[in-house]
Amino acid sequence: MPTEKQFLAEYRNSDHPSPSVTVDLVIFTVQDADLKVLLIRRLSHPFQGRLALPGGFVRVGDAYDDQGEDVSAAARRELEEETGLPASEVYLEQLYTFGEAGRDPRKRVISVAHYALIRPDLAPMVTARGDASNAQWHSLSLLAEGEQTLDLPADPLAFDHAHILWTALFRIRGKIDYAPIAFDLVPATFTLPELRAVYEAIKGESYDPSNFRRRFKRMIEDGTIEQAPGKRVGGVGRPARVYRFLRP
Amino acid sequence: MPTEKQFLAEYRNSDHPSPSVTVDLVIFTVQDADLKVLLIRRLSHPFQGRLALPGGFVRVGDAYDDQGEDVSAAARRELEEETGLPASEVYLEQLYTFGEAGRDPRKRVISVAHYALIRPDLAPMVTARGDASNAQWHSLSLLAEGEQTLDLPADPLAFDHAHILWTALFRIRGKIDYAPIAFDLVPATFTLPELRAVYEAIKGESYDPSNFRRRFKRMIEDGTIEQAPGKRVGGVGRPARVYRFLRP
DNA sequence: TAAATAGTGTCTATGAGACATTATGTA
DNA sequence: TACATAATGTCTCATAGACACTATTTA
Numbered sequence: 001m002p003t004e005k006q007f008l009a010e011y012r013n014s015d016h017p018s019p020s021v022t023v024d025l026v027i028f029t030v031q032d033a034d035l036k037v038l039l040i041r042r043l044s045h046p047f048q049g050r051l052a053l054p055g056g057f058v059r060v061g062d063a064y065d066d067q068g069e070d071v072s073a074a075a076r077r078e079l080e081e082e083t084g085l086p087a088s089e090v091y092l093e094q095l096y097t098f099g100e101a102g103r104d105p106r107k108r109v110i111s112v113a114h115y116a117l118i119r120p121d122l123a124p125m126v127t128a129r130g131d132a133s134n135a136q137w138h139s140l141s142l143l144a145e146g147e148q149t150l151d152l153p154a155d156p157l158a159f160d161h162a163h164i165l166w167t168a169l170f171r172i173r174g175k176i177d178y179a180p181i182a183f184d185l186v187p188a189t190f191t192l193p194e195l196r197a198v199y200e201a202i203k204g205e206s207y208d209p210s211n212f213r214r215r216f217k218r219m220i221e222d223g224t225i226e227q228a229p230g231k232r233v234g235g236v237g238r239p240a241r242v243y244r245f246l247r248p
Numbered sequence: 249m250p251t252e253k254q255f256l257a258e259y260r261n262s263d264h265p266s267p268s269v270t271v272d273l274v275i276f277t278v279q280d281a282d283l284k285v286l287l288i289r290r291l292s293h294p295f296q297g298r299l300a301l302p303g304g305f306v307r308v309g310d311a312y313d314d315q316g317e318d319v320s321a322a323a324r325r326e327l328e329e330e331t332g333l334p335a336s337e338v339y340l341e342q343l344y345t346f347g348e349a350g351r352d353p354r355k356r357v358i359s360v361a362h363y364a365l366i367r368p369d370l371a372p373m374v375t376a377r378g379d380a381s382n383a384q385w386h387s388l389s390l391l392a393e394g395e396q397t398l399d400l401p402a403d404p405l406a407f408d409h410a411h412i413l414w415t416a417l418f419r420i421r422g423k424i425d426y427a428p429i430a431f432d433l434v435p436a437t438f439t440l441p442e443l444r445a446v447y448e449a450i451k452g453e454s455y456d457p458s459n460f461r462r463r464f465k466r467m468i469e470d471g472t473i474e475q476a477p478g479k480r481v482g483g484v485g486r487p488a489r490v491y492r493f494l495r496p
Numbered sequence: 497t498a499a500a501t502a503g504t505g506t507c508t509a510t511g512a513g514a515c516a517t518t519a520t521g522t523a
Numbered sequence: 524t525a526c527a528t529a530a531t532g533t534c535t536c537a538t539a540g541a542c543a544c545t546a547t548t549t550a
């Protein structure tokens with residue numbers, strides 16, 4: 001009976017074929033009360049010319065003492081490569097793993113999809129970079145209203161990315177009701193109307209301003225958000241108070 | 249510029265090393281008001297002799313026209329192999345993908361964890377089979393009370409399986425509040441006290457029988473559950489009415 | 497001053513927690 | 524009949540929806 005050490009020393013990889021594993025990213029932001037997602041235009045086959053989610057391969061090592069990068073690290077790395085933003089400034093979470101055979105016509109690819117939330121003050125930096133990233137923000141407002149499929153007939157997404165995008169939208173719609181993810185879609189200081197616009201963009205429905213206010217009045221009493229100095233000036237109408245989210 | 253067809257014809261797999269992909273299963277049942285999970289005793293290295301979650305490799309094909317089985321199909325297959333039950337009788341859902349480098353000391357393995365819910369009338373069949381499956385039900389009642397780590401010091405689980413198990417428990421604790429998963433943990437006909445025992449086992453807290461009853465009175469009015477003929481006889485005390493869940 | 501938007505107050509319906517009370521079976 | 528458990532009823536409080544009203548800014 002070998003010891004565990006001996007077993008590992010003699011272990012050889014089996015000869016079964018292995019899949020490739022990728023991470024795909026559904027990167028959201030809210031600009032002008034409008035939910036947007038970052039998509040790239042594919043330059044090569046397959047699905048050449050189609051819009052697609054940003055993503056890439058998980059780097060795998062075959063050395064005994066280096067198995068490569070964590071899947072979560074691959075997601076962070078891709079996020080930084082695609083947006084130019086440090087992952088520390090972005091909310092990033094694993095979404096779901098899409099592992100249907102044939103979802104990539106080239107070979108067996110299993111995708112661990114993630115979603116990310118970009119604050120609107122950082123969103124313009126993503127598309128204003130000089131480098132070769134051809135990523136653009138695309139509005140989801142048309143889709144959110146009709147609850148239709150996310151495949152616009154005129155411009156369907158590559159691979160199963162419409163399915164992934166729909167899954168991500170469904171996830172944040174559910175999660176915003178019980179987790180403070182809306183604060184990752186407003187600037188560090190924000191007004192209650194701005195926060196409400198995030199909820200309305202994600203849920204695709206309007207909220208009563210008064211009742212929405214009351215909902216966050218409790219968070220002020222809790223100490224989860226606090227009033228910040230200054231007001232939002234410049235627009236028409238009464239300026240709104242400014243708040244800051246205190247991450248627990 | 250090649251067409252997509254030409255591109256695919258000329259496509260060759262890159263020479264990057266690929267990971268192995270497995271599915272691991274967190275299989276729950278509730279017996280005698282007690283949440284239980286199905287674990288196997290590992291017979292070989294690594295972690296020989298330790299308890300572990302059932303699981304296995306996703307079968308991957310390298311032929312152009314056969315990329316192997318879907319990840320979800322692999323989970324169903326493993327579920328049937330480990331339990332002997334048809335997957336159609338079991339609730340099965342993807343949980344999370346665990347892709348940390350080094351989580352398997354042999355080589356890079358990415359695990360797409362799933363969880364399953366077995367009705368208590370089927371649970372005895374899982375462990376009463378003649379074949380070589382050395383799976384056993386293990387109670388989680390000790391762990392649920394103290395909210396401690398799931399690694400019992402005396403018998404820690406193999407790999408990162410304690411982490412996976414904790415993630416699954418956390419998931420069903422949240423999901424039972426808004427999805428009808430409790431009905432997958434009672435027989436086809438059940439009493440309200442039986443259903444309440446499932447909630448109490450999963451949440452690790454007790455429910456007021458009266459308020460719990462009111463909560464499901466609405467489902468009777470909705471038509472999501474209906475009264476079934478007969479009563480639960482045999483025990484002491486007043487026999488309880490029997491209900492049936494009408495899957496929407 | 498008018499328009500626009502921010503913020504407050506109030507009425508009501510619904511649902512949950514706590515707990516007393518009644519009903520129906522078995523030993 | 525005593526006991527155990529199922530089922531019902533009630534009181535109270537917290538919260539959400541609807542909506543009327545007040546406050547503060549700009550044009």
